[in-house]
Amino acid sequence: MTGTSSASEFDRGTAVVRRQGTSGVFDAELDAGWQIGGGINGGLLLALAGRALSEHLGEAAGHPYPISISGYYLSASRSGPAELRVDTVRTGRTLSTGSASLLQTTEDGRSVERLRVLAAYGDLSLADEDVRTSAKPPQLPPVEECISTELAPPEFLASANLLRRLDLRLDPASVGWALGKPSGEGRIQGWLRLADGREPDPLMLLFAVDALPPVTFDLGLYGWTPTVELTVHVRAVPAPGWLRIVHSTRNLAGGFLEEDCEVWDSTDRLVAQSRQLAVVPR
Amino acid sequence: MTGTSSASEFDRGTAVVRRQGTSGVFDAELDAGWQIGGGINGGLLLALAGRALSEHLGEAAGHPYPISISGYYLSASRSGPAELRVDTVRTGRTLSTGSASLLQTTEDGRSVERLRVLAAYGDLSLADEDVRTSAKPPQLPPVEECISTELAPPEFLASANLLRRLDLRLDPASVGWALGKPSGEGRIQGWLRLADGREPDPLMLLFAVDALPPVTFDLGLYGWTPTVELTVHVRAVPAPGWLRIVHSTRNLAGGFLEEDCEVWDSTDRLVAQSRQLAVVPR
Numbered sequence: 001m002t003g004t005s006s007a008s009e010f011d012r013g014t015a016v017v018r019r020q021g022t023s024g025v026f027d028a029e030l031d032a033g034w035q036i037g038g039g040i041n042g043g044l045l046l047a048l049a050g051r052a053l054s055e056h057l058g059e060a061a062g063h064p065y066p067i068s069i070s071g072y073y074l075s076a077s078r079s080g081p082a083e084l085r086v087d088t089v090r091t092g093r094t095l096s097t098g099s100a101s102l103l104q105t106t107e108d109g110r111s112v113e114r115l116r117v118l119a120a121y122g123d124l125s126l127a128d129e130d131v132r133t134s135a136k137p138p139q140l141p142p143v144e145e146c147i148s149t150e151l152a153p154p155e156f157l158a159s160a161n162l163l164r165r166l167d168l169r170l171d172p173a174s175v176g177w178a179l180g181k182p183s184g185e186g187r188i189q190g191w192l193r194l195a196d197g198r199e200p201d202p203l204m205l206l207f208a209v210d211a212l213p214p215v216t217f218d219l220g221l222y223g224w225t226p227t228v229e230l231t232v233h234v235r236a237v238p239a240p241g242w243l244r245i246v247h248s249t250r251n252l253a254g255g256f257l258e259e260d261c262e263v264w265d266s267t268d269r270l271v272a273q274s275r276q277l278a279v280v281p282r
Numbered sequence: 283m284t285g286t287s288s289a290s291e292f293d294r295g296t297a298v299v300r301r302q303g304t305s306g307v308f309d310a311e312l313d314a315g316w317q318i319g320g321g322i323n324g325g326l327l328l329a330l331a332g333r334a335l336s337e338h339l340g341e342a343a344g345h346p347y348p349i350s351i352s353g354y355y356l357s358a359s360r361s362g363p364a365e366l367r368v369d370t371v372r373t374g375r376t377l378s379t380g381s382a383s384l385l386q387t388t389e390d391g392r393s394v395e396r397l398r399v400l401a402a403y404g405d406l407s408l409a410d411e412d413v414r415t416s417a418k419p420p421q422l423p424p425v426e427e428c429i430s431t432e433l434a435p436p437e438f439l440a441s442a443n444l445l446r447r448l449d450l451r452l453d454p455a456s457v458g459w460a461l462g463k464p465s466g467e468g469r470i471q472g473w474l475r476l477a478d479g480r481e482p483d484p485l486m487l488l489f490a491v492d493a494l495p496p497v498t499f500d501l502g503l504y505g506w507t508p509t510v511e512l513t514v515h516v517r518a519v520p521a522p523g524w525l526r527i528v529h530s531t532r533n534l535a536g537g538f539l540e541e542d543c544e545v546w547d548s549t550d551r552l553v554a555q556s557r558q559l560a561v562v563p564r
């Protein structure tokens with residue numbers, strides 16, 4: 001029953017309750033406060049499935065942290081009850097693998113799958129200390145010089161409840177689109193923390209990689225970009241404080257685009273890398 | 283029974299035969315000619331699962347091409363018989379989603395899962411023609427100035443049967459490791475085609491992204507780098523001819539590294555992007 005007694009919006013939004021008498025079935029409630037565009041935010045759903053997997057694989061194998069997690073998005077989730085079904089695929093010494101399905105019951109009583117997940121879990125607290133990274137943290141102006149999403153177009157905010165739960169400050173160089181002047185570079189970056197002060201952890205990173213406006217805004221494409229697939233590699237337990245997030249795309253083609261994301265913590269460590277394949281807005 | 287009558291080594295290596303009376307069970311034979319290090323090459327296994335999914339989702343939904351495919355590697359595959367179990371997760375108008383498991387029976391008669399796959403399939407031949415890519419093809423010396431893997435260290439060749447099935451020509455700038463002088467940059471690139479002249483197609487790209495030597499060689503780490511997870515986005519049907527392949531890593535940390543791969547076809551089109559999470563050699 002992780003998170004159910006917590007005051008954090010994120011922990012409440014991703015709380016799962018094991019269904020009595022089962023080992024791998026969990027109940028959850030999708031809160032409309034995590035809505036964006038036509039459905040519940042895909043990163044929040046991944047974190048929710050990630051939490052159910054963490055409960056399941058943490059208990060079964062001592063592997064509570066997502067190391068790699070891949071979500072395939074099947075249909076748009078709505079606010080209301082949801083069910084998670086989790087299976088152990090394999091337990092190992094350093095990694096265990098699990099699958100998860102997120103389902104909702106439609107008005108006419110059918111069970112519809114929203115998201116299917118495969119993931120490898122481990123224990124990031126035991127991680128090898130060797131770090132040889134050539135990746136460089138993004139150069140961002142100080143938080144106070146970045147642009148709060150309160151300044152986003154009202155029509156965008158109206159369909160983006162979840163922005164109220166974030167303290168998101170975008171690099172002025174990557175918000176030309178808000179003034180009708182997208183850079184065309186395909187890059188959006190900024191500072192992120194949860195509005196209620198809840199510090200980042202590995203599950204929160206699964207949400208953070210999908211929390212910024214779609215990178216297509218910077219290409220002048222303002223429609224909805226449904227995610228086909230999102231894979232996140234959690235590379236370290238993040239330190240407390242602001243996260244820096246960079247979204248970029250290099251190849252919009254054939255009706256799809258990739259959206260790459262890096263998340264850096266307050267100690268300049270690259271804590272998560274993700275890539276998603278999304279549908280180009282019409 | 284795709285590929286069984288073909289003369290191509292790749293099509294024989296990824297041939298699947300539907301088991302009579304079943305809809306989603308296929309038999310296959312893992313050929314030792316696709317071995318590398320301690321097992322069968324991970325890209326070949328992904329292509330094999332990809333072919334079973336192609337048969338299954340092509341027939342069920344008219345979606346024969348992988349658009350996004352994620353493989354989680356569970357245990358090292360051995361040469362010999364293998365079984366594929368494929369399920370339809372969802373069929374849609376433009377994309378269908380499926381899962382696949384690759385299993386082998388051990389000497390003591392246990393069925394062991396080698397690979398679990400989730401994938402979204404579609405029809406790349408119907409792809410939208412809009413291309414806005416900022417990605418640039420790699421600058422490679424001409425094929426004849428690149429280094430054939432016949433020049434690789436004999437001890438490496440001895441455990442890399444699959445190199446005989448490739449015509450792989452590496453950029454001299456990224457093979458310093460072969461002379462004991464890795465660049466440290468974390469980049470290996472070169473030209474690739476199948477040795478028997480079989481032209482690339484979407485399934486072959488699933489193999490191509492994992493066919494080069496591990497990018498860790500360029501960091502001076504020469505051990506085996508088992509793949510935890512590999513996701514491939516096939517972005518276009520490749521044109522006939524040589525492929526150009528770039529492998530790079532930016533973050534070796536915590537005992538894992540990511541290996542990014544781009545595949546460019548002979549018309550300068552970015553036809554596949556992939557990322558894998560692999561275990562750092564000890």
